[in-house]
Amino acid sequence: MRLSKPQLQRNFIRITNKGSFYWRSLALVLLISSLPTLLIAIINLYIGTGKIEEEVEKSHQMRISQVSEMIQANLSTMEIMTNRWSTNPLVSDSIRYLDFKDNPDVVQQLYEFLLMMSGSHPWIEQVRLYLSDQEVIISNSKGVNPIRDGSLKTTFLQEYQQQGALYWSDGAAYLSADEPSLTLVYKLPWYMNDSYGALLVDIKRDELMNALGQLNTDKEGISFVMKKGSNWGTDQWNPAIQPFAAELRGLISQKQGAASFTYEWKRDVYGISQGTLPRLDWVFVVATPLSKLTEPVRMTTNSILIASASGIVLAILLALYASRQIYGPIDRLIRLFTSDKTPSGIAYEKDEIQFIESTWKYLHKESRVLQERLELSFPSLRTGFLLQLVQGHFYALTEEEILDKMEQYGWNVKDCSFSLLYIRMSGMSKLGERFRVEDEQLITFAAANIIEEKTAGAFHRVQVINFQDLCVGLLVAAPKSDTNLKEQLTQSAHELTETIHKYLKVNVTIMVGSLAEGIKEIPYILDEARSAIRHRDLSVQHQVIDIGEALRSDTAKAPYSFQLEKEMIHALKLGLEEETIAYMKEFVAEFSGHTPNMFMLQQAMLHLLGSIMHAIMQSGYNPGQVYEGGNLYEELSQIHEAETMLQWFESKVFTPFWLSLQQSHNMKSQLIVEKVLRLIKEEFMNDLSLEHYAEVCGTNFFTLSKIFKDVTGVNFVDYVTGLRIQRAQELLLSTGLKINEIAEQVGYQHSYFNKVFKAHTEMTPSQYRDAHKQR
Numbered sequence: 157m158r159l160s161k162p163q164l165q166r167n168f169i170r171i172t173n174k175g176s177f178y179w180r181s182l183a184l185v186l187l188i189s190s191l192p193t194l195l196i197a198i199i200n201l202y203i204g205t206g207k208i209e210e211e212v213e214k215s216h217q218m219r220i221s222q223v224s225e226m227i228q229a230n231l232s233t234m235e236i237m238t239n240r241w242s243t244n245p246l247v248s249d250s251i252r253y254l255d256f257k258d259n260p261d262v263v264q265q266l267y268e269f270l271l272m273m274s275g276s277h278p279w280i281e282q283v284r285l286y287l288s289d290q291e292v293i294i295s296n297s298k299g300v301n302p303i304r305d306g307s308l309k310t311t312f313l314q315e316y317q318q319q320g321a322l323y324w325s326d327g328a329a330y331l332s333a334d335e336p337s338l339t340l341v342y343k344l345p346w347y348m349n350d351s352y353g354a355l356l357v358d359i360k361r362d363e364l365m366n367a368l369g370q371l372n373t374d375k376e377g378i379s380f381v382m383k384k385g386s387n388w389g390t391d392q393w394n395p396a397i398q399p400f401a402a403e404l405r406g407l408i409s410q411k412q413g414a415a416s417f418t419y420e421w422k423r424d425v426y427g428i429s430q431g432t433l434p435r436l437d438w439v440f441v442v443a444t445p446l447s448k449l450t451e452p453v454r455m456t457t458n459s460i461l462i463a464s465a466s467g468i469v470l471a472i473l474l475a476l477y478a479s480r481q482i483y484g485p486i487d488r489l490i491r492l493f494t495s496d497k498t499p500s501g502i503a504y505e506k507d508e509i510q511f512i513e514s515t516w517k518y519l520h521k522e523s524r525v526l527q528e529r530l531e532l533s534f535p536s537l538r539t540g541f542l543l544q545l546v547q548g549h550f551y552a553l554t555e556e557e558i559l560d561k562m563e564q565y566g567w568n569v570k571d572c573s574f575s576l577l578y579i580r581m582s583g584m585s586k587l588g589e590r591f592r593v594e595d596e597q598l599i600t601f602a603a604a605n606i607i608e609e610k611t612a613g614a615f616h617r618v619q620v621i622n623f624q625d626l627c628v629g630l631l632v633a634a635p636k637s638d639t640n641l642k643e644q645l646t647q648s649a650h651e652l653t654e655t656i657h658k659y660l661k662v663n664v665t666i667m668v669g670s671l672a673e674g675i676k677e678i679p680y681i682l683d684e685a686r687s688a689i690r691h692r693d694l695s696v697q698h699q700v701i702d703i704g705e706a707l708r709s710d711t712a713k714a715p716y717s718f719q720l721e722k723e724m725i726h727a728l729k730l731g732l733e734e735e736t737i738a739y740m741k742e743f744v745a746e747f748s749g750h751t752p753n754m755f756m757l758q759q760a761m762l763h764l765l766g767s768i769m770h771a772i773m774q775s776g777y778n779p780g781q782v783y784e785g786g787n788l789y790e791e792l793s794q795i796h797e798a799e800t801m802l803q804w805f806e807s808k809v810f811t812p813f814w815l816s817l818q819q820s821h822n823m824k825s826q827l828i829v830e831k832v833l834r835l836i837k838e839e840f841m842n843d844l845s846l847e848h849y850a851e852v853c854g855t856n857f858f859t860l861s862k863i864f865k866d867v868t869g870v871n872f873v874d875y876v877t878g879l880r881i882q883r884a885q886e887l888l889l890s891t892g893l894k895i896n897e898i899a900e901q902v903g904y905q906h907s908y909f910n911k912v913f914k915a916h917t918e919m920t921p922s923q924y925r926d927a928h929k930q931r
Contacts, residue, residue, distance in 0.1 A: 217416075220431035220440045223370050228433060230279050230367075231340070231359075235322060238342045238357055241273050247344055252289055252352040256300050261785045267296040273357070281360040287353040288316075316354070321346035338364065368440075377426070377444040382408075404428065404441055419443075531566075538565040542619050542631055546576070548679035555674050562675070569617055569633040574678055575645055576669040577630035578685035579607065579652065582797050583663035583697070597624050603656055604628050610655055614648060615641075631678065642671060649700040663697045665689060670704055689796075716760055717746055725771045728810060731817050740805055744798050758793065761801055765792055765809065772813060782816045783808075825863040828853045832864065833875075840879050841903045846872045880904065881916045888925045895921045 241247075246262075246269050256263050266285065273283040274296065285294040291309070294300050303309045315325055321343045340357040368379050382405060407419060408430060416429040424445045431440045541561065544550060550558055559570055581603060600622055607628055608620040616638070621629035634641045649666040656664045667685040672678060681703070688703045724739035747760055765788060769779050788808065795801050832849045850860040865871050870878070880902040887898045898921065899909035913921050 217429060217431065219370060220429065220442065223367055224431060224433050224440060227364070227367055230277070231324070234277055234279065234340055234357055234359070235342075237273075237276055238340060238355055239322075239346070241269075241276075242342055242344060242346065242355060244269060247285065247353075247355065249345070249352060251285075252287065254287075263294075263300065266294055267299075270294070271296040273355075279359050279363045281358040284356040284358070285353060286356055289352060293356070316341065316343075321351075377442065379440070379442045382439050382441060404443065408439065408441065534566050538562075538567065539619065539621070541565055543621050545675070546621060546629055546631060546678050546682050548682075551676075551679075555676055558675050567617055567619075567633070569675070571636055572616065572633040573636050573638070573641060574672045574675055575632050575641060576678055576681045576685065577632070577645060577649055577652075578667040578669065578682065578689065579603065579628045579630065579656070580665050580667075580689055580796070581626045581656070581660070581662040582665065596626050599660060599662065600624055600626055600628060602660060606656055606659060607652055610652055611648060615644070629682065636673075642668070645669075646700060646702075653698045653700060657698060665692050665699045665701065668700065668702050716763070717743060720746065721764060721767055725768060728768065728813065729771060729775055729817075731814055733810070733814060736810055737806055740802060740810075744802060757798060757801075758796075761792060761805075762789060765789065765805075768809060777813070777816055782812050784812075826867060828855065828860065829864055829867040832860070833868070836876060836879065840876060840883065841901055843903065844876055877912060877916070881913060884909070884913060884921065885917075885924065888921055889928055 246265055251262075251266075254262060270283045270285060274280050282295060282297060286292075287294070290302075292300055292302050303312075312325075315323075319325075319341070323341055325339050325341050338359050340355075340359070342355040342357070343351040344353045344355065345351065368381060403421065404419070407417070407428070416427065419426050419428050426443045426445055429442045432438065433440070545558065553561075562569055581599060604620050604622040607630060611618050611620070611630060615632045615634055617633035619631045621631060623629060632641070632645065645668050649668055653664045653666055656662065667689050669681040669685055672681060684703050688701065692699050692701060720739055720743045724736055724743060727735040727739060743764070744757070744761075747757060769788075772779050772782065786808075791808065792801070792804065795804055831853060835849060835852070836844065846861060846864075847857050850857045853860065861872060864875075868875055884898055884902045887893055887901065891898075893901075895910070896906040899906045902909070904912065910920055913919075913924070917924055919927065
């Protein structure tokens with residue numbers, strides 16, 4: 157509750173009710189101090205004002221330097237990142253004449269690529285791809301759009317042709333419908349004059365404006381960036397400052413070389429400072445109202461003069477003012493604590509100190525509760541941070557910055573050595589109905605819990621990292637004085653192998669990483685572990701492998717069976733499913749028996765896949781159509797078990813080809829039968845034979861007979877007979893030809909014609925003609 161006016165008056169009188177000694181001493185001090193006040197006021201007015209202007213200038217230059225370095229660092233980072241992204245095969249020369257309608261998968265990959273680039277830096281608004289030959293702009297948000305605005309197109313192309321391989325443009329952003337900003341144009345390829353396009357990286361206006369906002373902390377001042385020899389500037393983004401900025405542009409052009417000056421605008425004197433960013437021909441301009449800064453100095457000077465003239469009267473007033481100032485901090489605390497709802501159970505009383513003490517204790521208690529809650533959330537926050545750390549997402553941070561952040565999460569690991577255990581579970585395909593492929597995350601989660609429980613307290617610092625893909629990492633930190641860390645890790649690895657297999661019944665391989673002196677080396681150890689684990693022995697269920705030894709000792713030769721490969725591909729091309737799968741199993745078994753090395757097996761399977769793709773192309777099929785554009789090599793490289801590889805080849809490689817083979821066979825049969833039907837209609841009056849048409853179509857009698865009946869539903873003889881009878885019926889009704897003449901025209905002798913005609917119509921040709929004439 158707030159104090160009433162009478163209460164405030166009583167408290168004020170109580171606080172200011174001092175003894176006579178206090179008043180006499182205070183009055184004497186004020187009287188003596190009033191004598192030099194006149195001189196102090198003058199010095200304060202002239203020296204203080206000049207000092208403020210000097211400090212303003214220093215502050216401006218310091219902020220300009222800091223902001224310039226920050227902007228330059230961010231722009232340089234984006235240039236480096238764009239240079240790295242420009243080497244991606246998606247934006248190679250092959251995209252120059254890409255047909256977007258016929259290649260939706262490539263367009264989708266481009267969208268994902270541009271989206272990934274857009275999220276790679278906080279300053280990037282969006283990344284677009286410009287193709288010069290097709291004159292289109294591609295973005296993940298708006299798709300593929302042609303450049304229709306003629307004036308913008310002309311402006312951009314003039315700049316594009318005049319500039320080098322990489323430049324910053326304020327015009328390229330106008331090619332989109334969004335608000336204009338600053339755009340990094342990176343030509344593709346950068347090392348050739350004949351570029352086929354460019355990556356357009358638009359920066360966020362808000363980020364740039366926030367950075368420029370640091371130039372001027374005064375809300376009434378302004379700051380902007382202008383470009384030498386150009387009308388472009390960030391003042392165009394803020395209509396409120398454009399009139400003043402336009403005036404400053406002219407002044408800066410007149411005062412070339414002047415780093416700072418003063419200028420009066422709307423009755424206020426402004427201190428103007430400027431700095432440059434030569435790399436982009438930018439000029440930073442900062443304007444701060446000096447009159448606002450010097451106003452306190454002038455007020456102080458006036459107060460001193462009035463105090464000097466007023467004498468004793470002013471001394472009394474100052475004494476009262478001093479008393480109020482002494483009480484001021486307490487009064488502000490009371491207002492602060494009573495501005496919101498008073499905490500439950502704490503009532504405001506006349507004793508302000510007691511009220512402040514009670515409120516402070518309550519707030520301290522609340523703070524302690526919040527601190528405890530925050531400490532409870534530390535483990536999950538630390539886990540997320542370490543997961544990003546081991547995956548190399550903090551490469552931009554220094555060693556000290558990472559250690560400081562880890563200390564914030566409760567890990568004081570300075571002066572420590574680090575290492576990593578990389579645990580991978582396998583053998584899922586042998587578990588039958590117990591686990592499915594969808595249960596990989598569940599198995600990984602269970603293994604992570606087992607590892608966390610097993611290693612708790614075993615090391616100075618230990619953290620389990622769940623990679624969610626049947627792989628778990630164990631990050632360990634120990635004092636550098638601990639010389640037995642590697643042996644302890646190896647022993648723990650053996651214990652974890654037995655424990656995980658005991659509860660989950662899966663095969664376990666653990667890679668023991670080398671010791672690292674710095675925390676930034678951990679991502680490299682993880683990469684080595686992922687590479688070395690491919691060299692594990694397939695004939696051993698559980699293994700503990702030292703990363704360094706695995707990479708050094710892998711000298712196994714690959715006993716690749718080219719004969720089995722040849723027989724398998726032959727069976728595949730003939731559509732012999734059981735034989736193909738049998739050859740495949742024999743191939744894997746023979747290779748694994750001689751070289752039980754996962755890496756070598758994987759390389760052999762990749763080579764086999766390449767041979768199969770070559771054979772499919774030789775058979776006249778397009779692998780891209782057969783497998784619907786899927787990246788089979790990438791899928792195969794992610795499989796780390798022999799049994800799973802066999803299942804993958806059967807479902808992903810063999811079956812789609814056999815379906816295409818069957819469809820192709822049906823289509824060829826259709827074309828052959830259509831050709832035979834066309835020839836029969838042209839030659840049905842002659843003596844026809846299936847052998848003759850088989851020779852004409854380049855096939856054999858039995859094959860043509862089978863496919864003819866499959867396509868038409870009747871055999872060859874019945875089809876020809878039906879066609880001849882139909883033609884005879886037409887001639888009987890539409891002509892006056894004799895029966896024997898009609899028989900000759902449809903390829904029959906007269907006597908045989910009557911017999912066949914009656915068998916099909918249940919009447920002789922003459923009866924058929926008479927019956928239909930009566931109708």
